[in-house]
Amino acid sequence: xxxxxxxxxxxxxxSIGGFWRFIEDAEGKGESEEWFKNFPENTEKMFxxxxxxxxxxxxxxxxxxxYQREIDITSKNSxxxxxxxxxxxxxxxxxxxxxxxxxxxxSFAFKLTNMEIGxxxxxxxxxxxxxxxxxxxxxxxxxxxxxxxxxxxLHNLGNTYISSMHISHxxxxxxxxxxxxxxxxxxxxxxxxxxxxxxxxxxxxxAKKTITLGDENAVEFEFSxxxxxxxxxxxxxxxxxxxxxxxxDLADRIGFRRIETxxxxxxxxxxxxxxxxxxxxxxxxxxxxxxxxxLMQKDLDIIRNLGCNTIRGSHYPNSKEFLDxxxxxxxxxWSEIPMWGEQSVxxxxxxxxxxxxxxxxxxxxxxxxxxxxxxxxxxxxxxETKEQIAVDITEKIYKLLKSLDSSRLITYATDRAEKDxxxxxxxxISINKYFGWYGGGTDAWKGFFDELKVWFKKQGVEExxxxxxxxxxxxxxxxxxxxxxxxxxxxxxxxxxxSIDAFIESGMVCGTYVWHFADARTIRPVTDRxxxxxxxxxxNEYRKPKASYFAVQEKYQKL
Ligand code: ADA
Numbered sequence: 001x002x003x004x005x006x007x008x009x010x011x012x013x014x015s016i017g018g019f020w021r022f023i024e025d026a027e028g029k030g031e032s033e034e035w036f037k038n039f040p041e042n043t044e045k046m047f048x049x050x051x052x053x054x055x056x057x058x059x060x061x062x063x064x065x066x067y068q069r070e071i072d073i074t075s076k077n078s079x080x081x082x083x084x085x086x087x088x089x090x091x092x093x094x095x096x097x098x099x100x101x102x103x104x105x106x107s108f109a110f111k112l113t114n115m116e117i118g119x120x121x122x123x124x125x126x127x128x129x130x131x132x133x134x135x136x137x138x139x140x141x142x143x144x145x146x147x148x149x150x151x152x153x154l155h156n157l158g159n160t161y162i163s164s165m166h167i168s169h170x171x172x173x174x175x176x177x178x179x180x181x182x183x184x185x186x187x188x189x190x191x192x193x194x195x196x197x198x199x200x201x202x203x204x205x206x207a208k209k210t211i212t213l214g215d216e217n218a219v220e221f222e223f224s225x226x227x228x229x230x231x232x233x234x235x236x237x238x239x240x241x242x243x244x245x246x247x248x249d250l251a252d253r254i255g256f257r258r259i260e261t262x263x264x265x266x267x268x269x270x271x272x273x274x275x276x277x278x279x280x281x282x283x284x285x286x287x288x289x290x291x292x293x294x295l296m297q298k299d300l301d302i303i304r305n306l307g308c309n310t311i312r313g314s315h316y317p318n319s320k321e322f323l324d325x326x327x328x329x330x331x332x333x334w335s336e337i338p339m340w341g342e343q344s345v346x347x348x349x350x351x352x353x354x355x356x357x358x359x360x361x362x363x364x365x366x367x368x369x370x371x372x373x374x375x376x377x378x379x380x381x382x383x384e385t386k387e388q389i390a391v392d393i394t395e396k397i398y399k400l401l402k403s404l405d406s407s408r409l410i411t412y413a414t415d416r417a418e419k420d421x422x423x424x425x426x427x428x429i430s431i432n433k434y435f436g437w438y439g440g441g442t443d444a445w446k447g448f449f450d451e452l453k454v455w456f457k458k459q460g461v462e463e464x465x466x467x468x469x470x471x472x473x474x475x476x477x478x479x480x481x482x483x484x485x486x487x488x489x490x491x492x493x494x495x496x497x498x499s500i501d502a503f504i505e506s507g508m509v510c511g512t513y514v515w516h517f518a519d520a521r522t523i524r525p526v527t528d529r530x531x532x533x534x535x536x537x538x539x540n541e542y543r544k545p546k547a548s549y550f551a552v553q554e555k556y557q558k559l
Contacts (some may be wrong), residue, residue, distance in 0.1 A: 001151055001293050002083070004324040005240075010249045012156040016071055016122075020148075022046030025064040025125075036092035036123040039068045048152055051086070051145035051288030062144060067124040073115050075156040077189045080122070081109040083150030083320065086289065087134065090125040102356065103135070104128070104149070105289075105317040105338070106363045111161070113189055124148065132347045135356050136338035141534055142281055142315065143521040145288040150319060158247030159190045160213060167241050167254050167370050168407060175230055175269060178256050182221040184243045188213035200242040200251075201225065219243070230269050231255025231372040233309045236330035238372070253327060255372025259409055261428050261465045265510050266409070268332070268375070275332070275467055275511025276556045277310035278303060278538070281520035282318050285541045288521075293321045300325055302543060303517065307556030312469065312513045315340050315381055317364045326373035334411075334513075335368060336378030337361055341415070348389045357393070358400055365404045377401050379412040382432060385422040398425040413469040418451050423461045430469035432515070436495035437473035437486075437536075445502035452508070467511030471499050475548060476530065477519070477540035487530075493551035496538070500555040514552055518543055 002013075021043040025035075052058050052065060071080075082089065086104030090097070093112065101108035128146030130138040138144075163185045169178040182199060192214050199207040199221045207221050221243075229237040242251035260267045266275065280299065282291045296319075303311060310332035313322075317335055326333050337360040347353060357380070368374055379397045384390050394412065401410050414420045415432040423429055431452075436442040456462045475492035484491050496514060503509040519537035522529045533541060538548040 001321055002153065003320055004328070005251070005253060007251050008249055010244065010247055014154050016069065016152045016154050017048045018069075019045040020048050020067045020069040022052070023066050024058075024061055025066055026061075028064050030064065030066050030125060034095075035066055036097070036125075037095040039066070039123060043068075046147070048148045049084075049150050049290045050147055051149055051290050052147040053143070053145050054286065054288050062146065063129050064125060064127045065146060067126065067148060069122055070119050071122050071154060073112070073117060073120050073154070075158070076113070076115055076117070077157040077159075077161070078112045078115065079109050079155040079157055079161065080112060081107060081153045081155060082148065083107045083152070085124070085126050085148045086128050086146050087130070087136075088127045092123040094120050095123075103337075103360045103363060106360070106367055107150070107320075132343055133350055133353050133356070135353075135360060136315070136340055137343060139342050139524070140315070140338065140340040141522050141524050141529075142283065143288065144523050147290070149288070149290040157189060159193065160186060160188055160195060160245040160248045162186050162243060162245065162248050162250040164366070165241070165243055165250050165252055165370070166366075167252060169225070169254070169256060171256060171258050175256075175258075176228060177224055177226045178228055180223055180225050180241070180254075182241060182243065184219045184250070185216065186211075186213060186219050186243075186245060187216050195245045198244045199223070200240070200244070202239050225256070228256050231257045232269055232330060233273070233332065234330045236328050238327060252370045254370055255327065257372055257375075259375040259407075261409055264463060264465050264508070266428060266465050266467075272510075273309070274559055275310045275513070276308050276559055277312055277334075277511065277513040278306065278308055278517040279312045279314040279470060279513050279515050280517040281314060282316075282322065283520045285521060291319065291322075296322045296325055298543065299517070300329055300331065302539065304329065304331070306549065306553050307559070310334065310511070310513070311517075312336075312378070314516065317368065323368060323371045323373060327371055331373060332375045333371070333373045334376035334378050335364060335374050336381065337364055339380035339383065341380070341382030341384070343383060345384055345387050345389055348384060348387070348393060354393055354396060357397060361397060361400060362404065365401065369405060375408055377405070377408055377410050378430075379410060379426070381413045382415040383412075385412075385414050385420045386416055388421070391422050391425070394422040394425040411469075418448070418455050420455075421459070423456070423459050423464070426464070428465040428467060429456070429461065430467050432470035433468070434471060434473065434515075436499060442495060442498040442502060445499065445506070449506040449508050465510050466508050467513070468499075468503055468509055469513050470515040471512070472496060472515040472536045474530070474535035475546050476535060477544060477546055487535075489547035492536075492538075493547040496548050497551045497555060500552070504559075514538060
């Protein structure tokens with residue numbers, strides 16, 4: 001698959017998914033034995049895209065695995081694109097090293113120039129092992145699938161190559177027009193040459209520039225879009241922007257909207273909005289993170305039916321197809337990197353952790369910048385924000401994100417808000433708290449909010465908007481009871497209803513993301529997570545509703 005609209009008219013793109021040769025490398029000897037030159041004989045087949053753990057016998061295989069296949073290169077210049085490989089990948093073509101990529105949920109590509117037309121051999125090493133400094137770490141509460149989880153593509157390039165397009169806008173005061181800024185990265189693949197670059201907006205050519213192209217050129221356009229319709233919740237007005245050279249082109253879709261926060265509230269297009277949301281793992285028991293598009297649409301329909309206007313992509317960048325669907329359906333999205341807590345202070349102090357985080361944020365923002373549905377960047381989740389090291393990390397990430405994108409809101413999810421010393425470095429405060437499940441009953445919410453008011457004042461953040469980024473409890477699907485006892489559907493439904501009531505009553509909360517949409521497989525021990533799943537879904541893993549789905553629906557539809 002790939003984007004849900006046509007990105008290219010001139011460029012031909014072919015998927016090289018399907019069955020690849022596959023072999024596990026538990027001892028990690030493939031590199032020293034140069035498997036990229038001599039691939040072992042006794043291989044299996046693995047489908048791309050997929051998570052290898054869901055093939056029979058590989059459920060608990062974590063570590064290194066190798067993939068290989070022949071590819072048919074039909075043009076002298078091309079681009080080899082991987083839309084996602086969990087979590088670290090190294091790539092060779094005909095035994096020659098092309099490069100590596102860290103981070104399992106974003107795409108990466110290699111430019112191939114002056115290639116011989118014909119069959120070539122592509123070898124990929126994928127490593128999903130983890131420790132305390134990897135993102136995600138070895139204790140994160142979801143399943144650590146491995147594999148080439150998204151499509152692999154070969155783009156045929158001619159003499160020029162448009163590698164990216166960044167589109168930003170500034171709305172006029174009355175929201176009916178906008179200044180639009182388009183920045184394309186374009187290179188010539190055959191040495192310096194003159195090129196006409198055209199810009200199309202909403203199906204019409206609106207500008208042209210003649211440029212001497214070299215290895216890498218930033219080409220900028222600026223124009224006014226008049227009489228526009230805003231992109232809004234349930235009003236997904238999208239506009240296509242396209243840049244083109246004589247033999248390449250790149251299109252993307254944008255929406256005009258403004259997200260802001262002031263005086264304890266969040267505003268979309270000038271109107272105060274209550275965020276009615278769920279946290280969602282892009283995971284399904286049969287497919288893992290290689291999530292099929294048909295099921296994405298179903299998830300979205302279920303979520304819309306619930307009365308939601310937003311989703312948190314907990315806890316990693318979601319696939320491009322899902323973001324396209326959100327753009328097309330007018331649903332707000334919170335996108336984050338897999339920096340999930342429980343690291344010790346000593347681990348947080350290791351420079352590699354921060355450098356990975358900064359790198360992954362940069363990639364996420366650059367790749368997803370144009371999506372109107374994304375209104376929130378999430379910096380991290382439940383890290384040790386009572387300690388100075390977290391202040392340093394949060395400040396650095398916050399400043400980086402602001403420099404990359406000043407048009408969206410930035411936050412992080414804290415599970416220690418009442419003692420958190422990082423709150424200065426976020427645009428609004430997002431709280432994870434599980435009264436009714438971990439410690440205290442739902443009657444504890446009131447006292448908690450009173451305590452927060454005092455702490456926020458002390459921290460000088462009392463004007464910031466506050467949302468509940470996680471709350472909930474577990475229920476086993478089909479487990480019913482007359483008594484209000486834990487793990488029953490009734491208990492979970494009551495917990496969520498009472499919590500949402502308490503949030504509204506507090507007068508402090510302007511958004512709620514239920515933890516979570518559907519039960520999702522986890523790496524945590526079964527003694528901690530029954531069945532090997534995080535069972536706090538309001539649907540089970542096959543998307544069958546629990547009683548809590550209807551309880552939340554009743555609340556959300558009234559809000
Ligand atoms: C945390 C975490 C979630 C999940 C949840 C839970 O808040 O952010 O990923 O692990 O706790 O179920 O306990």
